[in-house]
Every structure is written in structure tokens, then in C-alpha cells.
Amino acid sequence: MKCVLSGIQPSGQLHLGNYAGAIRQFVQMQHDHEMYIFVASYHALTSGRDADALRGNTRQVVIDYLAFGLEPSQTNLYLQQDVPEVTELAWILSCVCPKNLMDKATSYKDKVAQGLPASVGLYTYPILQASDILSVDPDLVPVGEDQRQHIEITRDLAQKFNHCYCQESDDVFRLPDAMIREEAGVLPGIDGRKMSKSYDNAIDPFMDEKPLRKRIMKIVTDTTPVEAPKDPQRCTIFQIFRALAGPDDTRTTDLANQYRAGGMGYSNAKQALFELIMDLFGEARRRRTELMTDPSYIEKVLRDGADAARAKVSQVTRRARDAVGL
Ligand code: TYM
Secondary structure, three states: OOEEEEEEOOOOOOOHHHHHHHHHHHHHHOOOOEEEEEEOHHHHOOOOOOHHHHHHHHHHHHHHHHHHOOOOOOEEEEEHHHOOHHHHHHHHHHOOOOHHHHHOOHHHHHHHHOOOOOOHHHHOHHHHHHHHHHOOOOOEEEOOHHHHHHHHHHHHHHHHHHHHHOOHHHOOOOOOEEEOOOOOOOOEOOOOOEOOHHHOOOOOOOOOHHHHHHHHHOOOOOOOOOOOOOOHHHOHHHHHHHHHHOOOOHHHHHHHHHHHHOOOOHHHHHHHHHHHHHHHHHHHHHHHHHHOOOHHHHHHHHHHHHHHHHHHHHHHHHHHHHHHOO
8 A cells, every 4th residue: 555645734714726736645545545644833933923823723724624534533633842853853854964965946936035034944945844744654745746856855965875874775765756636736826826824825725715716706707798708727716626626527617618718707716716615625524623623533633643753754754763873
């Protein structure tokens, strides 16, 4: 059985980009893969300094993972801080990481340009991410396009470590592959740029119905008149619809035909997207309300998940410690 690992930062409410680019794949893969899905709480320290907000967001990401359909019987769900071996491994990796590998990372520059403090933690963020990944020997890492470079850095670091310390036959680290959905790798937000917490353009599928509808109605479109045929591929509403329903779904092909035929206004497409979201996430919305009332269940899921993750991670860490002479 192939092994899968991925994680999300608890830096705010999850949005449709996180779902379409990442969580949807986790849910689909969990029945025939060995799954490690975690909350990247240490990574979130690079962007916020509000302890109560971090505690709240961390629990909320777990609740949302479960609401979206992750099943603890199929997926090991844990918090990064509950598996301390990962940070140990990050140090070991940092000692083989050439500094210029970090200099090449684009996310550091982007985040500093957005106003985040230029801390050493932010600078070496990709090493901790490599450690998250390599710590469970995964084959696949399902993520959105913005994480592609981090997976490449992970592979580079694994190779570098193996080259420094191992004979070919007893490599310590396996090289994982990124798994990126073509139609959802970069889900646009309501302003057409990549959907992101930091651009204030995100759609939260758990919003109350009225504000959710209002948010969708705000999606920016061009000014093509109602009667004119429209190109669905160039429209943000359609891109979101297609990523959520799937490119081959009849609802997607029907909507594309309506665009091309003309006579359909963008407000109709927005209404169709709103209805799709209510339909796709109806069950998740109900489940989330229930889960919010059961904190002891969440704690149990996290305890079990951390135990399972530590069992695996400690084997990998032991290999790395042995290889370097600790
Ligand atoms: P984060 O928390 O920013 O995002 C979580 C996941 O959601 C994806 N994503 C998107 N996909 C498509 N379109 C979008 N608009 C969009 N916005 C976000 C991200 O690509 C990601 O898959 N560094 C990671 C967290 C992390 C991690 C890891 C991921 C830490 N360690 C190990 C994988 C493996 C991050 O900041 O993701």
C-alpha cells in the first residue's frame, strides 16, 4: 500500500483552495493508502504571534479535516507538536542543507514582501517541511501548486543526505512525489488571483448561507453582455465550479455549454456555484456543527493519530540518527 503525507498550516479558516487543492485528495485517497495528515502548527509560528488564535485555529483545522470526511479509522491525524522527532530530524537535515538551497526558495521572499517578519524560522521553513515529509517515508504528497518547490527541496535534501551518509543499497530517505491536481492546483479567489487567506479573497465553505451567497456574488468577472457567448476557461466562477465538481462531471460540461451558447449572465453562473457548494458541503457543514460540541472526541483522535505517527516517525528518525553517528 502506498503511503501519503500532507499538512495544512493553522493560520486561519480553511477555504475552498485548501479543499480543492489538497483535502479533497486526502479524503479520496484514504481508503487505499497509508495516510498521515497533520496540522503544521510549528510552521504557523512563522506567520502569527497570537497564542490563543493558534490554539483555536489548530483545533479548528482538525474539526474541519473531520467534517470534510477524513476518517480516523483510515487516516492518522495529528498535530506537528505532538511528534517531536520531526523537529529533531529537521536539525539533522539542516546540517546537510546547503544555504543556497534556502536562498532559492521563493516562498520566503514572497512572504517577506507581504509583510511577514524575516525570521530564521521563516527562512528555514522548507527544512522543517522536508522533515515532516521524510519522517514517514511517503510515496506521495498531495498539495496545491504553490507547494511544488517545497517538495522539490525535500527531494534535494533527501538525496543530499543519502549521498553524504549512505551506500546506495541502504538509503535512509525515500524520494516522494508531489501530487497536484491539474484543474485545482491554483484555485482562484473572488478577485481572480490565487485564493489565499492573506489576499482576503477566499471563500469559506462553512460560512452561513447568506454571507456565503453574498461572497460568491462578489466574484469579479469581465463585462461581456448577457446575450454574448463566453469563454468558460477564462472565467473565475467556472474555474472554481470545475475544480469542485470535477472536469468530467455533467454539471461542469452543462455549465460550459451554457457559457458558450450565450444568453447566460454571470449572476446565473454564480447562483449555480452557490448551489453546488451547498450541495457538496451540506453534509460537511452538518458534521462540523456536531464536532464542535465534542472536544473530548477531537482530543482522542489526536492522541491516537500521534501514537500511530510516532511509531512510524521514530523508526525513520532512528535510521537517520544511526547514519550520522548519534
Ligand atoms: P497551506 O497551509 O498554505 O495550504 C494547505 C494546502 O492547501 C493548498 N492550497 C491551494 N491549492 C490550490 N489552490 C489554492 N488557491 C490553494 N491555497 C492553498 C496548498 O498548496 C497546500 O497543499 N507549507 C504548507 C504546509 C505544510 C506541508 C508540509 C504540506 C507544512 N509541512 C508537508 C505538505 C507536506 C502550507 O503552507 O500549506
